[in-house]
Amino acid sequence: GEDVEQSLFLSVREGDSSVINCTYTDSSSTYLYWYKQEPGAGLQLLTYIFSNMDMKQDQRLTVLLNKKDKHLSLRIADTQTGDSAIYFCAESHSNYQLIWGAGTKLIIKP
Amino acid sequence: GAGVSQSPSNKVTEKGKDVELRCDPISGHTALYWYRQRLGQGLEFLIYFQGNSAPDKSGLPSDRFSAERTGESVSTLTIQRTQQEDSAVYLCASSQGLAGGHGWEQYFGPGTRLTVT
Numbered sequence: 001g002e003d004v005e006q007s008l009f010l011s012v013r014e015g016d017s018s019v020i021n022c023t024y025t026d027s028s029s030t031y032l033y034w035y036k037q038e039p040g041a042g043l044q045l046l047t048y049i050f051s052n053m054d055m056k057q058d059q060r061l062t063v064l065l066n067k068k069d070k071h072l073s074l075r076i077a078d079t080q081t082g083d084s085a086i087y088f089c090a091e092s093h094s095n096y097q098l099i100w101g102a103g104t105k106l107i108i109k110p
Numbered sequence: 111g112a113g114v115s116q117s118p119s120n121k122v123t124e125k126g127k128d129v130e131l132r133c134d135p136i137s138g139h140t141a142l143y144w145y146r147q148r149l150g151q152g153l154e155f156l157i158y159f160q161g162n163s164a165p166d167k168s169g170l171p172s173d174r175f176s177a178e179r180t181g182e183s184v185s186t187l188t189i190q191r192t193q194q195e196d197s198a199v200y201l202c203a204s205s206q207g208l209a210g211g212h213g214w215e216q217y218f219g220p221g222t223r224l225t226v227t
Contacts, residue, residue: 004152031214042114042218043153043201088152096141096160096207096214102152 002026006089006101013109018076020104022089025070029091032065033098034074037086046074046087076106084108112136114219116202122225123192131187131222135204143216144177144187145201153201159185160207192226199223 003025012018024032033048049056049063049072056063062075072091076083086105090098115134123129135142144156155169159179170176174192179185189196203216 008150035218040220042220043203043216044218045215048215090153092214096143096158096205097155097166098153098216100152102150 002091002099004089004091004099004101006087006104008102009105009107011107011109012079014079014081016079018074018079018083018106020074020076020087020089020106022072022074022101023070024072024089024091024099026091026099027067027070031092032063032072033088033090033092034061034063034072035088035090037088037103038084043088079106079108081108081110114202114204114217116200116219116222118222119220120223120225122227125194125226126191128188128190129192129224131189131200131202131224133185133187133202133204133219135183135185135202136217138182139204139206139217140182141205141207141214142179142182142185143203143205144185145203146171147199147201147221149198156187156200189224192224194226197224197226 006022034046035043037043060077064073086103088103089101092098117132140161142159145153157177158166174190177187199221201221202219205216
C-alpha cells in the first residue's frame with residue numbers, strides 16, 4: 001500500500017534554515033501537504049503543493065517536490081523558537097483520504 | 111469563526127467500559143474525518159463522512175469502534191469495551207469537501223486524549 005516516510009527528529013540552530021524531508025510511494029499522488037502540530041494544539045495546514053508543481057514559496061517556507069524521486073521537502077528559513085513543533089507530510093490521491101508520515105520533530109537549539 | 115471543537119479534551123476510563131467522543135465541525139463543512147494518533151506516531155485514518163453519503167469506515171480497527179454523524183453536524187465516535195491499546199489521541203477534522211485541493215484542506219480539532227487503565 002501507499003507509504004509516507006519522514007525522519008523522526010531534526011535539530012537546528014536558531015536562525016539557520018531547517019529542511020524537513022519526506023518520501024512517498026504513491027506515484028498517483030495529486031496533492032502533497034505539510035502540517036504543523038504544536039504541543040497542546042491541533043494540526044494546522046502549513047502549505048500544500050499540487051503534483052504538477054516543483055516548487056512553492058510562501059514567506060519563510062519553501063516546498064520542493066521531486067516527482068521522479070517521490071521526494072518532498074519543506075525548508076524553513078531563519079528558524080525561530082516558535083517553529084518548534086512536529087511537522088507532518090501527507091499525500092492524497094483520492095481527494096479525501098490522506099496518507100500521513102509519522103512526523104518530524106523540529107528541535108531548535110539556541 | 112469557530113474552529114473544530116472536540117470534547118472531552120481528556121478522558122480516563124477503565125478497561126472494558128464504553129466511551130463516546132464528540133466532534134463539532136466547522137459550520138458548512140460537509141466532510142468530517144476521525145483519526146487516531148498513538149504516542150510518537152502519525153495519524154491513522156479511522157472513518158470519513160461526506161454529506162449524506164455512506165461513510166468510509168475502512169479505517170476502523172475493530173467492530174468495537176463505530177461513529178455516527180447526523181447530516182453535516184456533530185459526530186460521535188464510540189469505542190465499546192475499551193482496551194489498553196485504545197489509548198491514544200483521537201483527532202477530528204472537517205473540510206469543505208469540494209473537488210480540488212484547497213477544498214479538501216482539513217481543519218483539525220485539538221483532539222481527545224483517551225487513557226484506558
